[in-house]
Amino acid sequence: MSRVSDDEQAGGAADDAPGRRDEGRSSDSDGKKAGDDRGRGREDGKGRDGKRGRGDRRTGDERSRDDDRDEDDDEKSAEDEDDDEAAEKERERERERAAGRFKERTRDPLADEQGEEGSTDLAAAARTRRATRQLFDVRRDLISFAHSRLQSAHIGDNINLLLGSRHPGAGMRSGPVPEEELRRLRRVHVEPQGYVRLRNALRARRLLVLGAAPGTGRTSTALSLLDEVTQRPADAADAVGPRVLRVDPEGGPRQLARTLDGGEEEVRRGTGYLLEPSLARPGALPPDEMDLDELAAALDRREAFAVIVVAVGSAANPLLAGRYGMLCPPVPTEELLATRLRERLEDRTAGAGEDGTTPAELAARAQALAEREEVRDAVGLKDLRPAEAELLASLLAGHVLGDVSYEELLSGCRSLAAGQAHEWFAGVDRALTASPAGTERPDGGAGRSDTATLFHPVAFRIALAVLGGASYSAVATAAHLLTWELSVQSDPDHTPARPLFCDDPEADRALSRAEVVDGEVEVDGHDVPARLIWYRGSALPSAVLTELWDRHFPVRAPVVRWLRLLADDPRPQVWMRAAVAAGELCARDFDHGYTELVRPLAEADAFRRRIFAATTMDQAAGHDSHRGTVHKLVGDWSKHGSDPLRWTAAMALGYGNAAATTDDTLDALARIGVRDDGEQSAIASLNVVRLLTLPDAAEVLERVGEWTHHKREPYQELGLATSVRLALNTVEEVLMDDPDSPLGDRGDWPMALALAATRPELVPRMADLLWTALNTARSKDVAMDALEQLLRSAVRKSGAEWTRPGLAALLPALTTEEHDRRRLDWLLRRMMNDPEKPLSDARARDLWWLAVAPEEGRRRVGARRERTREEGIHG
Numbered sequence: 001m002s003r004v005s006d007d008e009q010a011g012g013a014a015d016d017a018p019g020r021r022d023e024g025r026s027s028d029s030d031g032k033k034a035g036d037d038r039g040r041g042r043e044d045g046k047g048r049d050g051k052r053g054r055g056d057r058r059t060g061d062e063r064s065r066d067d068d069r070d071e072d073d074d075e076k077s078a079e080d081e082d083d084d085e086a087a088e089k090e091r092e093r094e095r096e097r098a099a100g101r102f103k104e105r106t107r108d109p110l111a112d113e114q115g116e117e118g119s120t121d122l123a124a125a126a127r128t129r130r131a132t133r134q135l136f137d138v139r140r141d142l143i144s145f146a147h148s149r150l151q152s153a154h155i156g157d158n159i160n161l162l163l164g165s166r167h168p169g170a171g172m173r174s175g176p177v178p179e180e181e182l183r184r185l186r187r188v189h190v191e192p193q194g195y196v197r198l199r200n201a202l203r204a205r206r207l208l209v210l211g212a213a214p215g216t217g218r219t220s221t222a223l224s225l226l227d228e229v230t231q232r233p234a235d236a237a238d239a240v241g242p243r244v245l246r247v248d249p250e251g252g253p254r255q256l257a258r259t260l261d262g263g264e265e266e267v268r269r270g271t272g273y274l275l276e277p278s279l280a281r282p283g284a285l286p287p288d289e290m291d292l293d294e295l296a297a298a299l300d301r302r303e304a305f306a307v308i309v310v311a312v313g314s315a316a317n318p319l320l321a322g323r324y325g326m327l328c329p330p331v332p333t334e335e336l337l338a339t340r341l342r343e344r345l346e347d348r349t350a351g352a353g354e355d356g357t358t359p360a361e362l363a364a365r366a367q368a369l370a371e372r373e374e375v376r377d378a379v380g381l382k383d384l385r386p387a388e389a390e391l392l393a394s395l396l397a398g399h400v401l402g403d404v405s406y407e408e409l410l411s412g413c414r415s416l417a418a419g420q421a422h423e424w425f426a427g428v429d430r431a432l433t434a435s436p437a438g439t440e441r442p443d444g445g446a447g448r449s450d451t452a453t454l455f456h457p458v459a460f461r462i463a464l465a466v467l468g469g470a471s472y473s474a475v476a477t478a479a480h481l482l483t484w485e486l487s488v489q490s491d492p493d494h495t496p497a498r499p500l501f502c503d504d505p506e507a508d509r510a511l512s513r514a515e516v517v518d519g520e521v522e523v524d525g526h527d528v529p530a531r532l533i534w535y536r537g538s539a540l541p542s543a544v545l546t547e548l549w550d551r552h553f554p555v556r557a558p559v560v561r562w563l564r565l566l567a568d569d570p571r572p573q574v575w576m577r578a579a580v581a582a583g584e585l586c587a588r589d590f591d592h593g594y595t596e597l598v599r600p601l602a603e604a605d606a607f608r609r610r611i612f613a614a615t616t617m618d619q620a621a622g623h624d625s626h627r628g629t630v631h632k633l634v635g636d637w638s639k640h641g642s643d644p645l646r647w648t649a650a651m652a653l654g655y656g657n658a659a660a661t662t663d664d665t666l667d668a669l670a671r672i673g674v675r676d677d678g679e680q681s682a683i684a685s686l687n688v689v690r691l692l693t694l695p696d697a698a699e700v701l702e703r704v705g706e707w708t709h710h711k712r713e714p715y716q717e718l719g720l721a722t723s724v725r726l727a728l729n730t731v732e733e734v735l736m737d738d739p740d741s742p743l744g745d746r747g748d749w750p751m752a753l754a755l756a757a758t759r760p761e762l763v764p765r766m767a768d769l770l771w772t773a774l775n776t777a778r779s780k781d782v783a784m785d786a787l788e789q790l791l792r793s794a795v796r797k798s799g800a801e802w803t804r805p806g807l808a809a810l811l812p813a814l815t816t817e818e819h820d821r822r823r824l825d826w827l828l829r830r831m832m833n834d835p836e837k838p839l840s841d842a843r844a845r846d847l848w849w850l851a852v853a854p855e856e857g858r859r860r861v862g863a864r865r866e867r868t869r870e871e872g873i874h875g
Helices: 033-052 060-105 122-133 179-188 195-205 218-229 252-261 289-301 317-321 333-348 359-370 373-379 386-400 406-425 430-434 451-467 472-490 505-512 540-551 553-567 572-588 590-602 607-621 624-640 643-654 662-678 681-693 697-708 713-728 751-758 760-774 777-792 804-814 818-832 841-852 854-874
Strands: 152-155 159-162 207-212 244-247 272-275 305-311 325-327 514-523 526-535
Touching: 060 681, 060 713, 060 777, 122 572, 179 218, 179 333, 195 207, 195 218, 195 305, 195 325, 207 218, 207 289, 207 317, 218 244, 218 272, 218 305, 252 272, 252 289, 252 305, 289 305, 305 317, 317 325, 333 359, 333 386, 359 373, 359 386, 373 406, 386 406, 406 451, 406 540, 451 472, 451 505, 451 526, 451 540, 451 553, 451 572, 472 505, 472 526, 472 553, 472 572, 505 514, 514 572, 540 553, 540 572, 553 572, 553 590, 553 607, 572 590, 572 607, 572 624, 590 607, 590 624, 590 643, 607 624, 607 643, 624 643, 624 662, 643 662, 643 681, 662 681, 662 697, 662 713, 681 697, 681 713, 681 751, 697 713, 697 760, 713 751, 713 760, 713 777, 751 760, 751 804, 760 777, 760 804, 777 804, 777 818, 804 841, 818 841
Parallel strands: 207 305, 207 325, 244 272, 272 305
Antiparallel strands: 152 159, 514 526
């Protein structure tokens, strides 16, 4: 392959490096040929003029005319010299301009981003994206369970699965609890940790306020407690009538106390009462401590007991912090599931089965089935709540008994997270439609809307689904932003109240099935300690977003506005996570997501917004159903789009999923990079380098080599800029997807050295590209600086080895000729004489021998070091 000279590239003369015969490389060293020929012509003319003076026999007039002609020739020669000098200066200025333009092509395309927050950190964004993509499973396009189409199923003879949303207490507002239900509860109830302490507190105070998240078994625990403390002797005279009653919560503790003291005949001694007041309704107020004291006194006079069940949260905090309040811990999942399995299998089998299998053996088989990785992934929940454990136990029992197929088992397991999401969102704001839009102040004015209090738990769950794995503070802040958007959308005529001191992190975690762990977040390239928050279940983020987008259309507008706000957040842990989640929403409804979110952000002026749109498109392309659409859209952007759209297309193409093949991806990047005389070659070359993390890196390098030899200058610029970026960009800056890649533990390595160390078959192509950049006039200065960076990265400041293995693979291929070695020698001496960062003699020598004779160099350096130590010992 021959190299194109800078005369053809409008870049001026290149370094006078000799051609490399083994590689077929040639530098553009012929830039001065025309000038040299003209110089030789001037010298020949002077020799001929000297001969004319000797033996001249012409007449005086002829000599006079000849003299005049000679004077004219001398004047023309002087003018030619002036013209040549001016032309040479102009060529030199053009070379400088070409070098300056090329330097701009190799700058960080995000460095000039405008905004108070500064430029976008691609390395931090890449790490965030890798962590976030693990939360969403793009292997299947749709959750295989839909409440709108399937509410229940009957499998076999005795297994009935209720797959609809759960409404605890529905239809049981007030009335006695049947003894049959209490007996069954006595048989299957699993006591949570601290159950004895709860029972002792109830017996001592007669009144217990029990707090827990809905669905955690708090009502079952309350009924079990009341069942135990209200047991009556069999021969008791008044051992008739119900022992445990549910009480209508509308009247509250005060109404129950009046009933107990009213002396009605139906009020019997030793009765247990269960209250479940709803404190989440707008305007609902919790009972105060005096009301509870009055109720406790009335219960004591009647030797009765009462348990008030409340959901944890800011409204219930005063109750739980008082003398009657206690938290109800959840039941361990393993014990709960084992109990439910035993119950299901005992109902179906008596003794041994038809094949001689005992219930214990069936239970063991079901437990082993539950431990399968595929089943655990389908469940996607770390902890099971009682209703979920009951459903899973029914599915497992049905499968081991032959009534449920394996596909039905997995489908039912996936329904658990979907059911939880449906329960969280169903009818959240129904109470608002039944209440006036605003309350009246004493002066007759409209009160402030309390929708923010109602929507905050919902907003927190959505924020956690989008930003799972970010710091707790980031998720809480985003939740408040979304609370505002939801409140304004629901009640646009009133300003939402924004309480400043009502947050309850413990309640937020309990109500959202979340956990907080100690970890680190990145701040300006440095890791700092932080409290990170996640869902306790990998299936919940997708389930929440699916429920939100597919079933609650009015909420889309505020969520889109909220996502746009997150796109402007300067923290990669926020905006990149939001971009990935936005891609999942687009996969649910691409038309809406593209129109309302992707296209406006792709055309924005801010680079971060464009990267947000590109990431969203790439995430949508991960779904088979939308991959072809994304390919067509990005291809249209690269061909016919505006400048912002082509910029966004380049970023999307860099992920490797926005075109059908690697060849198509490189074609699109070339179109973007060469259009308008290479105006966007910087962003195009950056994304070509990003493709080198993919398996098709050899094809990418081959195409870059073709660009460097192209007859058009913009292609040459693109190829040279990509070659230099190989040395300038680090692995962590190129948004690598595969965390198991051999490049993964070399995040701070330059791409060229990381590839040289992990994929040695790419070394010849990379060396060829870097050699071309070093021997082309317009790029040699930038390439030389890049080579210096590579050399300085061999060893860390602490003395530990860094990229030395990559240099050991690349440098010998880059210095096969004498001219290349002279250049390396000159560069090493310049580095040694650097007044700010002088390179030590030992390191310079080590780098030299790495390049010219690796094995011999190691032997010589080792021997020299041994002599130095001996001299130090012996003086």
